[in-house]
Amino acid sequence: MxxxxxxxxxxxxxxxxxxxxxxxxxxxxxxxxxxxxxxxxxxxxxxxxxxxxxxxxxxxxxxxxxxxxxxxxxxxxxxxxxxxxxxxxxxxxxxxxxxxxxxxxxxxxxxxxxxxxxxxxxxxxxxxxxxxxxxxxxxxxxxxxxxxxxxxxxxxxxxxxxxxxxxxxxxxxxxxxxxxxxxxxxxxxxxxxxxxxxxTKSPIAMKEAKRCINYGMNVDLPSGLTHEMKSWVFLFSTEDQKEGMKAFLEKRKPMFKGI
CATH class of the missing domain: 3.90.226.10 (2-enoyl-CoA Hydratase; Chain A, domain 1)
Structure with a gap:
């Protein structure tokens, strides 16, 4: 371009x-x-x-x-x-x-x-x-x-x-x-x-964090909290969540893949 x-x-x-x-x-x-x-x-x-x-x-x-x-x-x-x-x-x-x-x-x-x-x-x-x-x-x-x-x-x-x-x-x-x-x-x-x-952060967690903050500025608090909770739960279906917590327990830097 x-x-x-x-x-x-x-x-x-x-x-x-x-x-x-x-x-x-x-x-x-x-x-x-x-x-x-x-x-x-x-x-x-x-x-x-x-x-x-x-x-x-x-x-x-x-x-x-x-x-x-x-x-x-x-x-x-x-x-x-x-x-x-x-x-x-x-x-x-x-x-x-x-x-x-x-x-x-x-x-x-x-x-x-x-x-x-x-x-x-x-x-x-x-x-x-x-x-x-x-x-x-x-x-x-x-x-x-x-x-x-x-x-x-x-x-x-x-x-x-x-x-x-x-x-x-x-x-x-x-x-x-x-x-x-x-x-x-x-x-x-x-x-x-x-x-x-x-x-260096998890791309998928970063995306959800930004979405939650932006969404929460335009809705009432209960709606924002519900959206945050669903996003939090969704991240437990990702490999990045497993890698992040495993790395924490193993005292090493996580290797996030965005999946």
Whole structure:
């Protein structure tokens, strides 16, 4: 697959996606979204990949949607554009492999929404987050009013969405938008370190864990608990469960196969 707006590399079970539109600060346009959608589909089918990192490179994660592209869009074109973004972001959220967002610089608008779809978010010192769409006379359209609320709560979500104000890494960490702050030159090393840990876990248990957490955010507590219990029971039909417990008792590292 030829990529014009992304870079992709795979090593030791880890897939690294880098947004690559530096002249526009990695603004999300239709080409980037299409390539990202296809790439996520490919990663989903690639059994060699056990964890994914999404980065924007050394200077910026993504500064939002491509405003020049959107300026003259009518409602139908706008709907087509935002639906493509939402579907691609949803693919990341629903990918049955863990995804880490490694955020450097700006993660604004669609860039923040892209990070929100990832399972784990870490940021370099000096990174900035925000949903400034209100300043353009619009609102977030790819998860900013929904995933952000589920991540940081309605108070901070309203603060960010309704004021359009940006927040720094310290604030993002305090409200739970990110889970770790690292020096700029250590961002990718830290992301890969976490990815390597994730890649050693049982793929089938990892998939069920992610599904349970995502499912539980959208249903009542009893339904979420029932789903969790059924998933727990299902895992006792897998070879990974037997291997994991046997390895624990034998005091060795498990060799998971994802079956």
């Amino acid at each position: 030829e990529l014009n707006t992304l870079l992709y590399e795979k090593d030791s079970g880890i897939g690294v996606i880098t947004l690559n539109r530096p002249k526009t600060l990695n603004a999300l346009n239709d080409e980037l979204i299409k390539e990202l959608s296809i790439l996520i589909d490919n990663i989903s089918e690639d059994d060699e990949v056990q964890a994914v990192i999404i980065s924007g490179g050394d200077k910026v994660f993504a500064a939002g949607g491509d405003i020049a592209f959107m300026l003259n869009a009518g409602p139908l074109m706008a709907e087509e554009f935002i639906e493509a973004i939402r579907k691609t972001v949803d693919k990341i959220d629903h990918l049955d492999k863990p995804v880490i967002a490694a955020v450097n610089g700006l993660a604004l608008g669609g860039g923040c929404e892209l990070a929100l779809a990832c399972d784990i978010r870490i940021a370099a010192e000096g990174a900035t987050f925000g949903q400034p769409e209100i300043n353009l006379g619009i609102i977030p359209g790819a998860g900013g009013t929904q995933r952000l609320t589920r991540t940081v709560g309605p108070g901070w979500a309203k603060h960010m969405v309704m004021t359009g104000m940006l927040i720094d890494t310290d604030t993002a960490f305090k409200i739970g938008l990110i889970t770790k702050i690292v020096p700029k030159d250590q961002l990718m090393n830290e992301a890969k370190k976490i990815a390597k840990v994730l890649a």
